[in-house]
Amino acid sequence: SISMNTQGGFTFDLCKRNNFLQTKGVAPPKSKKTGTTICGVVFKDGVVLGADTRATEGPIVCDKNCEKIHYIAKNIYCCGAGTAADTENTTELISSQLELHRYATKRQPRVVTALTMLKQLLFRYQGYVSAALVLGGVDSTGPHLHTVYPHGSTDELPYVSMGSGSLAAMAVLEKDYKKDMTEEEAILIVRNAIRAGIFNDLGSGSNVDICVLKKDSTNMLRNYETPNPRVPRREAGYTFPRGYTEVLNEAKENFNRVEIQDAPVPMEI
Amino acid sequence: MPQLSDLIGSFVDDKICYDTGYQAPSQPATHTTQPIVTGSSVLGLKYKGGVILAADTLGSYGSLARFRDIRRITTVGKNILVGASGDYSDFQKIQELLEEVVAEDYCLDDGRTHTAKEIHSYLGRVLYGRRNKMDPLWNTLVIAGVENGNSFLGQVDLLGTQFEDDTLATGFGSHIARPLLRNAYNENLTEEEARKIVLDCMRVLFYRDARTIIKIQ
Numbered sequence: 001s002i003s004m005n006t007q008g009g010f011t012f013d014l015c016k017r018n019n020f021l022q023t024k025g026v027a028p029p030k031s032k033k034t035g036t037t038i039c040g041v042v043f044k045d046g047v048v049l050g051a052d053t054r055a056t057e058g059p060i061v062c063d064k065n066c067e068k069i070h071y072i073a074k075n076i077y078c079c080g081a082g083t084a085a086d087t088e089n090t091t092e093l094i095s096s097q098l099e100l101h102r103y104a105t106k107r108q109p110r111v112v113t114a115l116t117m118l119k120q121l122l123f124r125y126q127g128y129v130s131a132a133l134v135l136g137g138v139d140s141t142g143p144h145l146h147t148v149y150p151h152g153s154t155d156e157l158p159y160v161s162m163g164s165g166s167l168a169a170m171a172v173l174e175k176d177y178k179k180d181m182t183e184e185e186a187i188l189i190v191r192n193a194i195r196a197g198i199f200n201d202l203g204s205g206s207n208v209d210i211c212v213l214k215k216d217s218t219n220m221l222r223n224y225e226t227p228n229p230r231v232p233r234r235e236a237g238y239t240f241p242r243g244y245t246e247v248l249n250e251a252k253e254n255f256n257r258v259e260i261q262d263a264p265v266p267m268e269i
Numbered sequence: 270m271p272q273l274s275d276l277i278g279s280f281v282d283d284k285i286c287y288d289t290g291y292q293a294p295s296q297p298a299t300h301t302t303q304p305i306v307t308g309s310s311v312l313g314l315k316y317k318g319g320v321i322l323a324a325d326t327l328g329s330y331g332s333l334a335r336f337r338d339i340r341r342i343t344t345v346g347k348n349i350l351v352g353a354s355g356d357y358s359d360f361q362k363i364q365e366l367l368e369e370v371v372a373e374d375y376c377l378d379d380g381r382t383h384t385a386k387e388i389h390s391y392l393g394r395v396l397y398g399r400r401n402k403m404d405p406l407w408n409t410l411v412i413a414g415v416e417n418g419n420s421f422l423g424q425v426d427l428l429g430t431q432f433e434d435d436t437l438a439t440g441f442g443s444h445i446a447r448p449l450l451r452n453a454y455n456e457n458l459t460e461e462e463a464r465k466i467v468l469d470c471m472r473v474l475f476y477r478d479a480r481t482i483i484k485i486q
Contacts, residue, residue: 167444167477174473175449196448 037165037197037204038079043186046214047136050190054205076137081163111144123152165197165204300404304356310442311352316458320413355408385414389423397429409439446470
């Protein structure tokens with residue numbers, strides 16, 4: 001039979017093999033999910049994106065400080081939730097496609113361009129690429145904030161959250177969001193939303209990352225807040241003051257005769 | 270010749286044979302497998318010297334907003350509140366059980382009534398027992414009360430899980446409202462502040478929970 005590999009997309013031939021292996025007791029490896037809280041907020045001069053830093057493999061934390069805010073262009077960043085490999089590779093692919101596009105158009109890239117590239121890619125894979133993204137940036141048309149779902153649908157909204165901690169974060173955003181905030185207010189509300197996810201959702205944890213995108217500047221605040229520091233036990237080691245160990249009893253013996261033995265002579269070979 | 274199997278489902282009275290129409294069931298008997306008319310979240314928050322509960326007044330029939338003015342929080346005696354989310358008919362059964370408890374207190378007439386903690390324990394045992402019989406009362410209950418100035422707030426769910434906390438939310442509220450309640454809680458809340466916090470949470474739930482309406486209790 002002729003293979004149609006040149007078409008692109010997925011071939012599902014190996015699924016039959018995997019099913020067979022599973023019946024024989026060979027379990028497939030667990031994918032590394034990000035189990036995340038990510039959110040974004042539009043303020044007066046731009047967009048603030050936020051993310052937690054925990055990556056999970058099932059119930060185990062496999063990375064305590066991973067980076068979930070990915071670079072797409074100097075003025076466009078993207079937070080990713082879902083399977084870590086999918087979010088990482090999808091955003092890198094679109095980032096390089098966008099760079100080539102920028103050389104061709106000789107203009108600053110627009111957020112909607114990145115959005116269209118992402119949604120067309122994800123729709124082509126019919127939801128099998130498990131990447132749920134929060135895309136934000138500022139271009140010549142102003143600040144924009146979008147969500148992209150794994151099946152390829154998108155939304156444009158003034159405030160968004162995605163991931164397992166999205167309900168906790170959205171609760172905070174719904175309560176405190178108002179139009180035309182200042183940069184400080186926007187950073188505070190995003191930080192509060194991510195903290196709600198970190199402390200109330202088990203799939204999110206560790207630190208808060210923030211990215212502030214404005215018309216002419218981008219500020220990536222990696223580990224903006226670390227509310228879960230690892231408290232070190234005495235790093236210098238322990239010192240025990242004299243008398244710390246209780247002496248229970250003492251016994252002294254005097255040796256009158258001391259015999260000195262000659263050092264042993266090595267054997268001649 | 271008549272077989273034993275012919276006689277099953279019939280009985281003889283004065284030599285007349287009656288057929289009761291009994292047929293051996295082809296499937297095992299099943300009980301509650303899904304809730305029918307449901308209530309959404311119930312929120313609970315302790316403040317200094319008291320407790321506040323809030324719930325909306327909607328009874329959903331699947332995705333239909335069928336009963337728009339039901340009461341999902343009930344009083345037990347003078348100073349205990351029980352709120353329920355989940356199946357409304359099972360909550361009505363629980364209300365009957367609680368009335369029996371109150372009646373027993375009244376009849377004993379010994380100057381003592383059940384406290385909120387005791388009602389919490391009682392409902393926990395009832396729900397756990399029903400779950401073990403594979404016939405659950407499909408509710409998550411919030412029990413609140415005040416004894417001697419100490420406020421009590423506890424939750425029991427359809428599996429029989431029992432616990433107490435300073436802030437509680439059932440259903441969708443556990444994902445959306447609980448973070449907000451936890452952030453806002455402190456030991457010295459006044460009633461006004463607690464009311465405001467709970468109303469804020471109900472507002473966010475109205476935004477984000479599809480099975481709510483704007484009227485609250």
